[in-house]
Amino acid sequence: MRPIFRKLSATCAAAALLAGPASAQDKEKPLPPEAGVAPIAYLYDVTSGQVLFEREADRRFMPASITKVMTTFLAFEWLEDGKIAQQQSFTIRPEIWKKWNNVGSTMFLPHDARVSVDDLIHGVTTVSANDGAAALADGAAGSIEEWVAAMNAKAEEIGMRDSRFGTPNGWMDEGRTFTTARDLTTLATAMLRRHPKKYRHFVGHREFTYNEITQPNHDPISGVVPGADGIKTGFTNQAGYGFLGSAERSGRRLVMVVAASPRARDRDRAARDLIEWGFSAFEQRRLFAPDVPVALAEVQGGSSREVALVAENGVYVDLPTGSSGDVTLKLDYEGPLRAPITRGEKVATLSVSIDGMPDYTIPLFARDDVPQAGFADRILNGFIGWLS
Numbered sequence: 001m002r003p004i005f006r007k008l009s010a011t012c013a014a015a016a017l018l019a020g021p022a023s024a025q026d027k028e029k030p031l032p033p034e035a036g037v038a039p040i041a042y043l044y045d046v047t048s049g050q051v052l053f054e055r056e057a058d059r060r061f062m063p064a065s066i067t068k069v070m071t072t073f074l075a076f077e078w079l080e081d082g083k084i085a086q087q088q089s090f091t092i093r094p095e096i097w098k099k100w101n102n103v104g105s106t107m108f109l110p111h112d113a114r115v116s117v118d119d120l121i122h123g124v125t126t127v128s129a130n131d132g133a134a135a136l137a138d139g140a141a142g143s144i145e146e147w148v149a150a151m152n153a154k155a156e157e158i159g160m161r162d163s164r165f166g167t168p169n170g171w172m173d174e175g176r177t178f179t180t181a182r183d184l185t186t187l188a189t190a191m192l193r194r195h196p197k198k199y200r201h202f203v204g205h206r207e208f209t210y211n212e213i214t215q216p217n218h219d220p221i222s223g224v225v226p227g228a229d230g231i232k233t234g235f236t237n238q239a240g241y242g243f244l245g246s247a248e249r250s251g252r253r254l255v256m257v258v259a260a261s262p263r264a265r266d267r268d269r270a271a272r273d274l275i276e277w278g279f280s281a282f283e284q285r286r287l288f289a290p291d292v293p294v295a296l297a298e299v300q301g302g303s304s305r306e307v308a309l310v311a312e313n314g315v316y317v318d319l320p321t322g323s324s325g326d327v328t329l330k331l332d333y334e335g336p337l338r339a340p341i342t343r344g345e346k347v348a349t350l351s352v353s354i355d356g357m358p359d360y361t362i363p364l365f366a367r368d369d370v371p372q373a374g375f376a377d378r379i380l381n382g383f384i385g386w387l388s
Contacts, residue, residue, distance in 0.1 A: 067170030090139025302339030
């Protein structure tokens with residue numbers, strides 16, 4: 001079947017909604033600050049799905065301790081699936097303790113420690129504990145190797161197309177671990193959308209105390225940038241200084257990556273400037289709430305001749321601050337859709353075009369079940385089709 005492309009009636013509504021002051025007051029597309037040195041930089045609006053800025057977004061680099069975000073996400077997934085529990089405790093095996101005792105960042109696990117999953121994840125997210133990540137991986141999966149295999153499988157599942165993990169903590173491994181800024185944003189987005197409660201519980205704390213030792217979090221934006229709440233720094237001599245961060249203001253969530261900076265202060269300044277620029281240089285408008293139909297798709301062989309399409313997280317657009325914005329929406333699906341259709345099934349894509357900004361797409365889902373037509377439905381649909 002050929003693809004069907006239709007300009008939505010919502011296009012005109014969106015244009016009216018977004019119409020601003022006279023064009024004389026329109027601003028040119030804003031440019032991000034160049035403060036700091038960040039050879040790799042990426043800024044993404046999770047709420048709208050828009051890329052606000054990218055520089056070397058697909059360049060591979062060694063993530064160092066940012067690797068621990070993948071370990072954290074996998075732990076969240078396993079907690080959700082019941083494979084592990086927060087209050088479950090693991091005994092640190094002697095070989096794990098010997099290899100990771102006082103190696104790099106640490107939560108100072110004793111050699112005979114029996115430690116909860118909750119403490120291990122907090123140690124990973126707050127003080128970047130290499131020993132904690134290794135102990136969590138070994139205890140949860142039975143071996144470091146099995147955990148790393150699960151990390152890579154999960155990365156592939158969520159669409160990290162240019163990443164590979166060789167350790168649970170990002171310690172130097174001769175380049176076997178690598179990622180990109182775009183992939184790290186995919187990871188952060190999956191974590192935020194799938195596990196918002198776990199994210200709030202484990203990520204963004206300013207300090208962590210374990211075994212009567214209190215250590216600070218070195219996140220450069222939490223507690224400094226309004227709304228910032230994580231996520232993870234990284235550094236090795238090979239990788240330089242990097243950071244995967246996020247902040248939320250008034251329901252709008254941004255995720256950013258800066259990487260390969262030569263000095264910590266360069267990375268920190270670049271991170272703060274980039275995310276502040278994202279909030280100040282763009283305004284966000286909601287076009288459709290999550291439960292409001294975006295369009296109708298034709299259905300063949302169903303009890304209904306059409307099905308309403310909705311966006312799981314709603315449809316939002318970011319426009320340069322003060323801009324009137326010209327927004328075009330385009331529906332794309334293989335049609336007509338064939339029944340049966342299940343509520344929540346992804347059946348279409350909404351393409352969003354904004355003058356001067358990269359296009360982006362939003363998946364659309366069936367709002368209702370559409371079973372196959374019965375005999376009476378087929379007769380009625382045929383008659384209606386003949387009339388139309």
